[in-house]
Amino acid sequence: MNSPTPNDKSVLVNAYLAHLRDERRLSALTEKSYARDLAILLQLSEKTPLNQLRAHDIRHFIVKLHGNGLSGRSLARMLSAWRGFYRYLIRHRGYADNPCNGMRVPKSPRNLPHALSPDETAKLMAFDQKDQLSVRDRAMFELFYSSGLRLAELTQLRPEDIDFAEGTVRVRGKGSKTRIVPVGSYALQALQAWLKQREGTLKPGETALFLSRRGSQISPRAIEYRLKTRAIQQNLSNHAHPHALRHSFASHVLQSSGDLRAVQEMLGHASISTTQVYTHLDFQHLAMIYDSAHPRAKRKNNRG
Numbered sequence: 001m002n003s004p005t006p007n008d009k010s011v012l013v014n015a016y017l018a019h020l021r022d023e024r025r026l027s028a029l030t031e032k033s034y035a036r037d038l039a040i041l042l043q044l045s046e047k048t049p050l051n052q053l054r055a056h057d058i059r060h061f062i063v064k065l066h067g068n069g070l071s072g073r074s075l076a077r078m079l080s081a082w083r084g085f086y087r088y089l090i091r092h093r094g095y096a097d098n099p100c101n102g103m104r105v106p107k108s109p110r111n112l113p114h115a116l117s118p119d120e121t122a123k124l125m126a127f128d129q130k131d132q133l134s135v136r137d138r139a140m141f142e143l144f145y146s147s148g149l150r151l152a153e154l155t156q157l158r159p160e161d162i163d164f165a166e167g168t169v170r171v172r173g174k175g176s177k178t179r180i181v182p183v184g185s186y187a188l189q190a191l192q193a194w195l196k197q198r199e200g201t202l203k204p205g206e207t208a209l210f211l212s213r214r215g216s217q218i219s220p221r222a223i224e225y226r227l228k229t230r231a232i233q234q235n236l237s238n239h240a241h242p243h244a245l246r247h248s249f250a251s252h253v254l255q256s257s258g259d260l261r262a263v264q265e266m267l268g269h270a271s272i273s274t275t276q277v278y279t280h281l282d283f284q285h286l287a288m289i290y291d292s293a294h295p296r297a298k299r300k301n302n303r304g
Contacts, residue, residue: 148249
């Protein structure tokens with residue numbers, strides 16, 4: 001097989017993205033993320049052919065990006081995309097080596113996700129349902145909090161994914177993996193109210209559960225904007241974003257049950273280590289209770 005020339009780079013990237021989309025069935029959002037990461041690789045490698053990049057080149061790229069302020073977590077995601085790209089090139093394009101293998105990125109502190117308190121969550125949901133959009137918003141936000149969905153997962157739902165008899169939702173997660181998650185009574189009631197309104201705005205041929213005002217599938221950005229607007233109306237902080245509701249679901253269920261494996265399954269995490277971040281949130285909650293309740297907890301204030 002002929003060695004690729006520098007001009008083949010974009011062709012190779014597009015072929016890989018098509019592979020992710022058509023063979024691995026990754027979502028459009030994930031494909032866009034891969035495209036951004038690979039565009040940076042092409043930019044950094046300049047005129048050097050991809051099959052001539054070596055480990056020291058990749059290490060230089062990582063150091064440069066880190067120096068420009070990219071976090072360890074972002075670098076790890078980017079390096080993973082590059083590594084996967086080279087695996088594809090080895091398997092399908094005759095490349096010999098993967099220069100990304102064995103590469104490590106600088107570690108960055110792991111920030112805990114922000115979670116709303118149960119009272120803040122209840123306050124967020126307590127807006128008036130005076131029109132079609134407010135009915136839809138309540139259904140979206142209740143389902144976010146009830147079942148801990150990702151933003152992309154919510155936008156991809158269809159009416160038939162909701163099983164009202166069983167009280168569950170069928171979710172298509174990362175890597176097209178499907179999971180069944182319980183749905184609470186508040187969310188089920190809100191969904192039933194929205195389904196009655198949905199037919200009035202449904203665009204012909206549209207299958208999405210949640211629709212824009214024009215009757216087509218609502219976009220992730222529109223959901224973020226609606227949630228932020230509702231939070232401001234309810235006098236809440238600007239921490240109310242879709243992931244905050246997912247984090248709130250996880251931390252509240254963990255605080256009540258202590259069942260980390262169950263939370264992992266409901267969130268759709270491939271690794272338990274990803275879910276373990278919520279144990280820190282749980283510890284923070286317990287520490288606050290201890291400080292407020294134990295007579296000798298606040299030792300600094302008791303010094304004579």
